[in-house]
Amino acid sequence: MEENKRIKGTYGYIDSLKRSKLVAIGIWAIFIALLLIIPSIIFKTRYNSFTIAAIVMILPAARQVVQYLSLLPFHSGNREEYEKIRSLTEGKSWIVLAADMVLASESGHMMLDMLVIYNGNVYGYAPAQKKSREAIEAYLTNILTEEDLIHKKPVVHENFEEFEEMVMMLAANEPSAPVEAGAIFSRLKSNCL
Incomplete structure (x- = not known):
C-alpha cells in the first residue's frame, strides 16, 4: 500500500490528514484573499458581488480549520x-x-x-x-x-x-x-x- 494514500485505519493516516488539511487551509486563504483583492483593484470598490462570494467562502475554509484544530493534538504512532x-x-x-x-x-x-x-x-x-x-x-x-x-x-x-x-x-x-x-x-x- 502506498504511504502517501490517506486511508482511515492505516499507519500515517493522521499525519497525512493533518498535512492535507493545512494545504487546504492555505489554498482557501489564498483564494479568498484573491477574491477580495483583485475585484477591489479592478472595480475600485470593495462593494461588489465578489466580496460577498469571498465572505461566503469563509464558511468552508473555517470547516477545514476546525478539522485541523481537532486533529492537532494527535500524531501517528511510533x-x-x-x-x-x-x-x-x-x-x-x-x-x-x-x-x-x-x-x-x-x-x-x-x-x-x-x-x-x-x-x-x-x-x-x-x-x-x-x-x-x-x-x-x-x-x-x-x-x-x-x-x-x-x-x-x-x-x-x-x-x-x-x-x-x-x-x-x-x-x-x-x-x-x-x-x-x-x-x-x-x-x-x-x-x-
Whole structure:
C-alpha cells in the first residue's frame, strides 16, 4: 500500500490528514484573499458581488480549520512499534490490524495507536493520554453493542510490550471458525476522524 494514500485505519493516516488539511487551509486563504483583492483593484470598490462570494467562502475554509484544530493534538504512532506488530500479523487473514484510530465521542477524542481485531474481539494499544484505558474500553464496548456485533469486552493496553505479547499469542493461534472482522473494523472506522 502506498504511504502517501490517506486511508482511515492505516499507519500515517493522521499525519497525512493533518498535512492535507493545512494545504487546504492555505489554498482557501489564498483564494479568498484573491477574491477580495483583485475585484477591489479592478472595480475600485470593495462593494461588489465578489466580496460577498469571498465572505461566503469563509464558511468552508473555517470547516477545514476546525478539522485541523481537532486533529492537532494527535500524531501517528511510533513507526518501529507499528512495523513489529505488522510483521506479526502479516499473512494472517484472521487478524485485522488498524493504526492511527482517533475515536470521536461526545466526551472528547481518544487515540488508539494500533488496534487488532481477532475472532470478533478488539485489542488496542493506546499509550498514556487524557482518556483512561477504562474509558476507551467502555467506549469501544458501547460502539460494538450498538451494532449488536459478536464480541467480548475490548482490551486496551497502555504498555507496548504487553500489547506485542498479546498479538504474538493471537497470531500463533488461528481460530477454528474465525468471526468476520470486517464489520467490526467498518463500524470503528465510521466513528473515527
